[in-house]
Amino acid sequence: MSNIGSYEERLRGFDWSIGEKELGYKKGDKINIGWYCSDRVCQMGKASKLALVWENHEGHVKKFTYNDIRQLSNTFASLLCGLGLKPGERVCIFMDKVPELYISFLGILKMGGIAQPLFSAFGDESLHTRLSNAETAAILTQKKHVAKVRKIREQLPQLKHIIVVDSEGSPLKEREVAFDMERVPRVDDWKAYESTAETPSVLHYTSGTTGQPKGAQHVHYSLIAQYLTTKWVLDVKDEDIYWCTADPGWVTGTSYGIIGPWANGVTQVVLDAGFGAEKWYAFVERHKVTVWYSAPTAIRLLMKEGKEPVAKYDMSSLRHLCSVGEPLNAEAVIWSKEAFGLPFHDTFWQTETGSIVITNYPGMPIKPGSMGKPFPGITATVVNPKTFEPINNPGTVGLIALRPGWPSMFRTYWKNEETYRSKFKNGWYICGDRASIDADGYFWFVGRDDDVINTGGHLVGPFEIESALLEHQAVAESAAIGKPDPVNMEVVKAFVALKPGFAPSDDLDLEIMNFIRKKLSPLAMPQEIEFVKSLPKTRSGKIMRRLLRAQEWGEPIGDVSTLENE
Numbered sequence: 001m002s003n004i005g006s007y008e009e010r011l012r013g014f015d016w017s018i019g020e021k022e023l024g025y026k027k028g029d030k031i032n033i034g035w036y037c038s039d040r041v042c043q044m045g046k047a048s049k050l051a052l053v054w055e056n057h058e059g060h061v062k063k064f065t066y067n068d069i070r071q072l073s074n075t076f077a078s079l080l081c082g083l084g085l086k087p088g089e090r091v092c093i094f095m096d097k098v099p100e101l102y103i104s105f106l107g108i109l110k111m112g113g114i115a116q117p118l119f120s121a122f123g124d125e126s127l128h129t130r131l132s133n134a135e136t137a138a139i140l141t142q143k144k145h146v147a148k149v150r151k152i153r154e155q156l157p158q159l160k161h162i163i164v165v166d167s168e169g170s171p172l173k174e175r176e177v178a179f180d181m182e183r184v185p186r187v188d189d190w191k192a193y194e195s196t197a198e199t200p201s202v203l204h205y206t207s208g209t210t211g212q213p214k215g216a217q218h219v220h221y222s223l224i225a226q227y228l229t230t231k232w233v234l235d236v237k238d239e240d241i242y243w244c245t246a247d248p249g250w251v252t253g254t255s256y257g258i259i260g261p262w263a264n265g266v267t268q269v270v271l272d273a274g275f276g277a278e279k280w281y282a283f284v285e286r287h288k289v290t291v292w293y294s295a296p297t298a299i300r301l302l303m304k305e306g307k308e309p310v311a312k313y314d315m316s317s318l319r320h321l322c323s324v325g326e327p328l329n330a331e332a333v334i335w336s337k338e339a340f341g342l343p344f345h346d347t348f349w350q351t352e353t354g355s356i357v358i359t360n361y362p363g364m365p366i367k368p369g370s371m372g373k374p375f376p377g378i379t380a381t382v383v384n385p386k387t388f389e390p391i392n393n394p395g396t397v398g399l400i401a402l403r404p405g406w407p408s409m410f411r412t413y414w415k416n417e418e419t420y421r422s423k424f425k426n427g428w429y430i431c432g433d434r435a436s437i438d439a440d441g442y443f444w445f446v447g448r449d450d451d452v453i454n455t456g457g458h459l460v461g462p463f464e465i466e467s468a469l470l471e472h473q474a475v476a477e478s479a480a481i482g483k484p485d486p487v488n489m490e491v492v493k494a495f496v497a498l499k500p501g502f503a504p505s506d507d508l509d510l511e512i513m514n515f516i517r518k519k520l521s522p523l524a525m526p527q528e529i530e531f532v533k534s535l536p537k538t539r540s541g542k543i544m545r546r547l548l549r550a551q552e553w554g555e556p557i558g559d560v561s562t563l564e565n566e
């Protein structure tokens, strides 16, 4: 029996207070996610239960009980307070998937700080953009990434402390602090900051069409939805071994790679290593993973290797599979049923929504290719893109719209209230995605409604890439779009017009690609550069990415009446 039971019954009697009650929270109480994910679990009699089993690419394993993560997160909280950091200040986590990442996340919340996780593969420019926007006061990182921080620290006057969690053997510089959580004395007793429902908790940067990435601001009350969706959608139970493959630099890795599982008191496993089909299967076998949350790109990579490698491993521990981040194609659902005897359940949500909003529940009939139905407590529909009125015609494509008000909904974009407000129309929060709803109420994803590129489930903003391209000496103008890719769904393609004196060449091509990879990230690096004489622009001078994208995807070009050079 799944945790959700009958979807229809849950819908009828639903109220978010179900989650509040289970967590022992009452309106007006203090609520600190860091405390809920460690101290409370210990108080519920699970102090010696494993919270985290971590393994790296060399097969080195570390295990932490709930009491360990309670004490170690206290130790981080105490360190941060000792450095003079104050509640409300932004503390960035810039690490690979090491135990310190997961544990310091709780520590930051326990001292009242706002946790700002950033993907460790980000280059110095991606990092700078986000740290400068958030006016981040401290950053926790590893020695392998500290050079990127050093490169930009003089341009970040607000950044007071750089904490290196594994600095042994490498000399540190001014403003840098060495902190090895496994060597310092543990803090057993720490009074968590008395945050309340609306106290800011996590700041996750996400890309849009225009401008630099925006910081989606979450609050401690998000816990209620993250807890309940983990329980009902991911269906975790006390005896489960849960594996979320997402990196906490992205929202899935925090909402469902830290908060959800730990608030539910389950054991989670983390593999701090790159992808490899057999590596992953061996990991499942070794740790007897029961619940697995992954992404379509990973599933497609597994599919590419075929079913033979699956047969080499004992995958019988698996009980429930879920997917997020991009459209989960019907073939992937069917393949997983054949390969693992279990279908992947699609889940749809965003950095902004903080938790799963549309999904296939355990036990509910899956229509392969559909995202499923709204989570109880979420009112979701598709609206007409002009009037923002709900479309009541099954199969008609509109914009996915959600009625605001669930616990984990973002509260604003950091220092960008105007863009935040622009996301609401006619009383709906507009996700920026297109979909249709069938006669049974199932949602079918169609595509994004903007120019954001989704590569392997990671959103990349064209503006950020174009701005970085312009910093290259040879580039006069540029446009970045997503081009189709069989595995990653989309990869970045850049159109570049060169400055006089520069000519297209393979060397220049490579040089520009690497320039972006280093400055931004491997995800943002164009996989293809097309050199052009000029770019199509509107009469007001805006580059028409839509046109380039349509050409790339072989789609109708649409209205070009505002085109400058027509």
Ligand code: 6R9
Pocket: 206, 250, 251, 252, 323, 324, 325, 326, 327, 328, 346, 347, 348, 349, 350, 351, 352, 371, 431, 432, 433, 445, 447, 448, 454, 457, 458, 459
């Ligand atoms: C959690 C996360 C959000 C965007 C979203 C949509 C795409 C996410 C999806 C999906 C089709 C799904 N997306 N889940 N598209 N089917 N099940 O991924 O957050 O990084 O903010 O991305 O990802 O376009 O709007 P985020």
